[in-house]
Amino acid sequence: xxxxxxxxxxxxxxxxxxxxxxxxxxxxxxxxxxxxxxxxxxxxxxxxxxxxxxxxxxxxxxxxxxxxxxxxxxxxxxxxxxxxxxxxxxxxxxxxxxxxxxxxxxxxxxxxxxxxxxxxxxxxxxxxxxxxxxxxxxxxxxxxxxxxxxxxxxxxxxxxxxxxxxxxxxxxxxxxxxxxxxxxxxxxxxxxxxxxxxxxxxxxxxxxxxxxxxxxxxxxxxxxxxxxxxxxxxxxxxxxxxxxxxxxxxxxxxxxxxxxxxxxxxxxxxxxxxxxxxxxxxxxxxxxxxxxxxxxxxxxxxxxxxxxxxxxxxxxxxxxxxxxxxxxxxxxxxxxxxxxxxxxxxxxxxxxxxxxxxxxxxxxxxxxxxxxxxxx
Numbered sequence: 001x002x003x004x005x006x007x008x009x010x011x012x013x014x015x016x017x018x019x020x021x022x023x024x025x026x027x028x029x030x031x032x033x034x035x036x037x038x039x040x041x042x043x044x045x046x047x048x049x050x051x052x053x054x055x056x057x058x059x060x061x062x063x064x065x066x067x068x069x070x071x072x073x074x075x076x077x078x079x080x081x082x083x084x085x086x087x088x089x090x091x092x093x094x095x096x097x098x099x100x101x102x103x104x105x106x107x108x109x110x111x112x113x114x115x116x117x118x119x120x121x122x123x124x125x126x127x128x129x130x131x132x133x134x135x136x137x138x139x140x141x142x143x144x145x146x147x148x149x150x151x152x153x154x155x156x157x158x159x160x161x162x163x164x165x166x167x168x169x170x171x172x173x174x175x176x177x178x179x180x181x182x183x184x185x186x187x188x189x190x191x192x193x194x195x196x197x198x199x200x201x202x203x204x205x206x207x208x209x210x211x212x213x214x215x216x217x218x219x220x221x222x223x224x225x226x227x228x229x230x231x232x233x234x235x236x237x238x239x240x241x242x243x244x245x246x247x248x249x250x251x252x253x254x255x256x257x258x259x260x261x262x263x264x265x266x267x268x269x270x271x272x273x274x275x276x277x278x279x280x281x282x283x284x285x286x287x288x289x290x291x292x293x294x295x296x297x298x299x300x301x302x303x304x305x306x307x308x309x310x311x312x313x314x315x316x317x318x319x320x321x322x323x324x325x326x327x328x329x330x331x332x333x334x335x336x337x338x339x340x341x342x343x344x345x346x347x348x349x350x351x352x353x354x355x356x357x358x359x360x361x362x363x364x365x366x367x368x369x370x371x372x373x374x375x376x
Contacts, residue, residue: 031055042066061085079246083107092117099124101246103178105171109140119146130174132167135160189247321345
């Protein structure tokens with residue numbers, strides 16, 4: 001998404017202490033940046049040892065397998081549901097997945113390959129509610145020293161190994177139940193998204209009768225004929241009960257983003273225009289011209305070896321007759337614009353009434369810029 005287009009600049013700004021060199025960075029903090037996918041870092045920052053990605057919208061652990069030197073990965077407060085793709089992180093010592101959506105507890109076994117892993121945080125994930133959760137993790141990962149901030153003692157490890165098969169069986173049953181509920185949540189989210197796209201009726205074709213009250217209320221809120229004002233809609237949105245899922249978290253983020261953009265747009269509309277200086281301190285009246293873009297189909301340019309003729313809307317751009325032999329063309333050293341200077345045939349002592357989006361014409365010569373702004 002949009003963050004990927006800004007990622008090089010985001011990383012480079014965080015590399016100021018490293019002379020803006022990305023490839024040799026050892027630590028990068030990209031927390032709270034609305035990141036929805038991990039990309040490029042495993043190619044740009046091969047020397048990374050610490051990576052902070054907490055409080056984003058990342059749904060999967062991916063594209064970090066080539067970070068051989070990575071020691072600490074913080075993915076707390078994201079939308080991750082499975083522990084995966086970390087086998088290549090040979091130096092990983094600490095992994096923080098606090099408050100994610102990991103419900104497939106068996107996926108922790110993929111961390112067996114990370115022989116240097118010492119600390120693991122899974123607090124706030126659905127799998128921590130499983131009966132036998134801690135025993136299962138402790139027995140599955142013998143290299144761990146700390147789990148959820150609590151040290152694993154030698155006696156606990158011995159007890160965890162006892163009756164492990166029974167614990168695995170119970171965990172497997174609870175995992176299946178959770179995945180079944182999760183599949184239903186995903187289906188409901190898909191139905192809701194389809195309903196919001198096709199209309200604002202309470203029941204859509206293909207909807208089940210048990211669709212959540214939050215979905216129906218939101219249909220009412222979004223309906224064109226809704227009598228609720230903006231403040232009431234906002235209150236309804238946050239007060240309507242819903243399940244805590246990756247989809248609901250993403251929905252809340254989208255809602256906040258839309259509100260923020262709407263406020264910025266409204267603020268931009270109300271932004272007062274900059275005041276203009278129409279009279280100088282010595283009392284001289286200034287001619288203020290406003291630049292406007294013009295369709296190039298209305299412009300006719302005739303370039304000859306000794307002169308250039310520019311016609312706009314059937315009228316000559318120049319307000320008076322000029323001396324072609326005394327005219328000059330040069331590039332501005334400050335703006336880079338092409339400046340044509342053409343002396344008038346006769347001196348004009350009275351003000352010349354004209355409208356130009358380039359520059360005020362002096363009394364003795366006429367100058368205009370060949371730039372993005374054209375005269376009319």
